Amino acid sequence: MRPQSPPSLFNTFARHIALPINDAVAGTDIVRRLRFFEKSQWWSPVDLQEYQDRRLRGVIERAYSTVPYYHDLFCSLGLLPSDIRTADDLLKLPVLTKDEVRQNPDAFLSRDVKKTTLIENATSGSTGQVFRFYTDRTNLSVSRAIALRAWNFSGYRVGDRMVTLAGSALLAENMSGSRKLQFALSRNMPLSSYHLDEKSVIDYISRIERFQPKYLRGYPTSIALLAEYVLERKLDTVHPVGIMTTAETLSKQQRSIISAAFGCEVFDQFGCLDGGAHACECDHHAGYHIAVERAVHEFLDMNGDPVAPGEEGRIVLTDLWNDAMPLIRYDAGDMGVPGDGACSCGRGLPLLEKVTGRTFEHIVLPDGRLVPSMVLTDVFEHGKVATAIADYQVVQEAKDRFIVILVANKDYAEGTTDVISQYMKEFLGFEPKITFSFVEEIPRTRANKRTIVVSRVDR
Ligand SMILES: [Zn+2]
Numbered sequence: 001m002r003p004q005s006p007p008s009l010f011n012t013f014a015r016h017i018a019l020p021i022n023d024a025v026a027g028t029d030i031v032r033r034l035r036f037f038e039k040s041q042w043w044s045p046v047d048l049q050e051y052q053d054r055r056l057r058g059v060i061e062r063a064y065s066t067v068p069y070y071h072d073l074f075c076s077l078g079l080l081p082s083d084i085r086t087a088d089d090l091l092k093l094p095v096l097t098k099d100e101v102r103q104n105p106d107a108f109l110s111r112d113v114k115k116t117t118l119i120e121n122a123t124s125g126s127t128g129q130v131f132r133f134y135t136d137r138t139n140l141s142v143s144r145a146i147a148l149r150a151w152n153f154s155g156y157r158v159g160d161r162m163v164t165l166a167g168s169a170l171l172a173e174n175m176s177g178s179r180k181l182q183f184a185l186s187r188n189m190p191l192s193s194y195h196l197d198e199k200s201v202i203d204y205i206s207r208i209e210r211f212q213p214k215y216l217r218g219y220p221t222s223i224a225l226l227a228e229y230v231l232e233r234k235l236d237t238v239h240p241v242g243i244m245t246t247a248e249t250l251s252k253q254q255r256s257i258i259s260a261a262f263g264c265e266v267f268d269q270f271g272c273l274d275g276g277a278h279a280c281e282c283d284h285h286a287g288y289h290i291a292v293e294r295a296v297h298e299f300l301d302m303n304g305d306p307v308a309p310g311e312e313g314r315i316v317l318t319d320l321w322n323d324a325m326p327l328i329r330y331d332a333g334d335m336g337v338p339g340d341g342a343c344s345c346g347r348g349l350p351l352l353e354k355v356t357g358r359t360f361e362h363i364v365l366p367d368g369r370l371v372p373s374m375v376l377t378d379v380f381e382h383g384k385v386a387t388a389i390a391d392y393q394v395v396q397e398a399k400d401r402f403i404v405i406l407v408a409n410k411d412y413a414e415g416t417t418d419v420i421s422q423y424m425k426e427f428l429g430f431e432p433k434i435t436f437s438f439v440e441e442i443p444r445t446r447a448n449k450r451t452i453v454v455s456r457v458d459r
Pocket of ligand 1: 346
């Protein structure tokens with residue numbers, strides 16, 4: 001494991017006093033879960049598989065007895081929960097698409113869970129289709145604990161200063177009081193990756209200089225913009241010990257620019273909230289360690305058969321911790337290549353070689369600057385617009401001209417396009433010509449992938 005300096009007093013306070021208090025206030029269970037996952041990462045692959053199978057049997061049992069959709073599905077297939085004993089047995093069940101959940105979300109809710117305890121989530125994943133689903137506090141605790149464990153792969157400890165540079169998917173614009181407290185106690189400085197022009201890059205760099213974080217975390221495109229600035233100016237004032245990238249594909253070029261600018265390693269991560277996917281690089285950078293205690297991650301070919309290590313497959317997920325709304329063999333729309341063999345770090349967690357097909361193109365501004373498109377998508381995933389539409393795609397036709405393709409849902413409200421226009425104007429810093437086009441469905445590629453933002457402008 002990466003050599004770590006001893007924990008500071010603040011680390012000790014954050015981990016052993018602040019985090020437990022936060023748990024008590026928020027009704028979560030992060031500390032206990034984190035302690036467990038810190039141990040389980042070192043178990044042997046066989047023990048981890050046994051643990052996963054045991055949890056899976058619980059998920060199947062509960063889904064069959066408390067979730068209408070799964071009860072009917074098992075009956076129609078002539079299956080009983082006892083037919084699914086291991087992750088390999090999941091092949092007996094069909095893959096679940098987002099559309100199936102969207103058509104009748106209530107059928108996926110467990111009868112055992114009180115409506116008042118449900119936590120509503122919305123995500124676009126990497127396919128851009130807005131998707132609403134429910135979890136509970138246990139799921140939230142596990143998800144936070146798995147994330148904290150993954151951050152520790154780079155040496156991070158709870159309480160270390162960190163700057164998060166991202167859109168609202170990671171920052172949660174309307175953060176709850178508890179989340180804000182977590183950010184403060186974890187000394188996490190959020191910087192929005194909206195409006196990343198030269199002025200804001202200069203402002204961010206000076207704020208980062210003053211804050212001197214140990215870690216930078218965020219979208220690779222946003223961090224790469226800061227890195228380019230640092231390299232151009234030959235600045236030597238920001239010295240993080242690690243950088244964590246997530247939510248977009250990290251290119252080799254971005255990795256080397258970021259690493260050169262800040263003089264430290266980049267730890268790339270992959271996650272998907274709706275399916276429970278989580279994988280993260282350790283300091284051996286041999287691939288991404290898959291959090292198998294969190295979810296079953298299957299990699300399937302076009303016929304639905306498992307692919308061999310080294311081959312690309314669509315990632316199909318079974319969250320092992322969502323009692324509220326279990327999704328079994330859920331296709332979140334991501335593609336990846338499973339790895340082979342063990343990592344020399346000694347963790348028993350298997351490897352994901354790479355995530356493929358997570359592409360977010362850049363928007364090219366009239367003055368030639370590139371803006372990561374991921375932040376542009378925020379408006380479609382939150383608030384009024386998210387309720388009004390089922391799917392979307394943004395096409396940049398020319399530097400000042402966009403086509404916004406929308407699939408309206410039954411709650412579509414007049415004025416939605418105005419909200420989008422206003423947001424895009426603010427986001428881009430000028431008034432673009434926007435044409436809205438409403439369609440029944442946004443076409444996909446053969447691999448069931450689609451880019452959320454397409455730019456037809458040459459750089
Ligand atoms: Zn490793």
